[in-house]
Amino acid sequence: MPLLRRWLQEPEVRKWWGEPDHEIRLIKEDLAKDRVVSCLVHYDGRPFAYAQHYSVHTWPQDHIAHLPEGSRAVDTFIGDPAMIGAGHGSAYLRQLAEELIAAGAPVVAIDPGLDNVRAQRAYGKAGFTRIDRFETSDGPVVLMLFTPADD
Numbered sequence: 001m002p003l004l005r006r007w008l009q010e011p012e013v014r015k016w017w018g019e020p021d022h023e024i025r026l027i028k029e030d031l032a033k034d035r036v037v038s039c040l041v042h043y044d045g046r047p048f049a050y051a052q053h054y055s056v057h058t059w060p061q062d063h064i065a066h067l068p069e070g071s072r073a074v075d076t077f078i079g080d081p082a083m084i085g086a087g088h089g090s091a092y093l094r095q096l097a098e099e100l101i102a103a104g105a106p107v108v109a110i111d112p113g114l115d116n117v118r119a120q121r122a123y124g125k126a127g128f129t130r131i132d133r134f135e136t137s138d139g140p141v142v143l144m145l146f147t148p149a150d151d
Contacts, residue, residue: 001028003040004050007079016116017077027052041076041092048080048088051096056109063134063143064109072105084118090125097127097146107147114140 001024007013008020017023030036035058041049056064056071064073074096078084097108110128112119120142124130128144 003047003079007050007077010079010081012081012084013077013079016113016119030054039096043083043088046080048083049076049078049092051076051092053096053100053108061136063111063132063136063141067109067145068106070105071107071109072100073109073111074100076110087125089119089122093123093126093128101146101148107145110144110146111136111141112144113138114142120144 004027005020005024008017008023014020027036027038030052031038036052036054039051039053040047041051051074053072053074056067056073057069058073061073064071074093076089076093078089093110100108108128110123111134112123114133120130123144126146128146131143131145134141134143
């Protein structure tokens with residue numbers, strides 16, 4: 001948790017995730033209730049990012065409620081500023097999405113903020129396709145989906 005707290009205090013992370021103490025409380029709560037799978041992402045033995053994934057039907061969210069049973073949603077950020085802009089985000093997201101598909105998820109969803117153009121570009125490079133713009137209680141987002149590759 002100290003590492004996550006430090007990352008959540010980074011200006012680029014805080015801009016999109018919000019107040020660090022609140023986010024840490026939510027992460028701890030979700031872990032205690034076994035609602036999410038949380039991951040520290042490493043490169044060359046060094047942690048640099050956080051990702052969590054969960055069933056899209058865990059929380060009622062209109063923009064993903066239509067997705068088929070078993071679909072997964074992902075939330076993520078790069079916490080180490082030195083790792084931003086080098087292609088690491090799209091690489092680990094593609095790997096995570098492929099693993100979730102291989103484990104049986106029919107689709108993987110991610111919903112960056114409408115103004116988070118950097119994230120949208122990274123998710124596109126990872127293989128996520130922009131579907132539509134939605135208004136949510138947290139503000140406008142772009143729904144992007146990763147689907148299995150055709151055989």
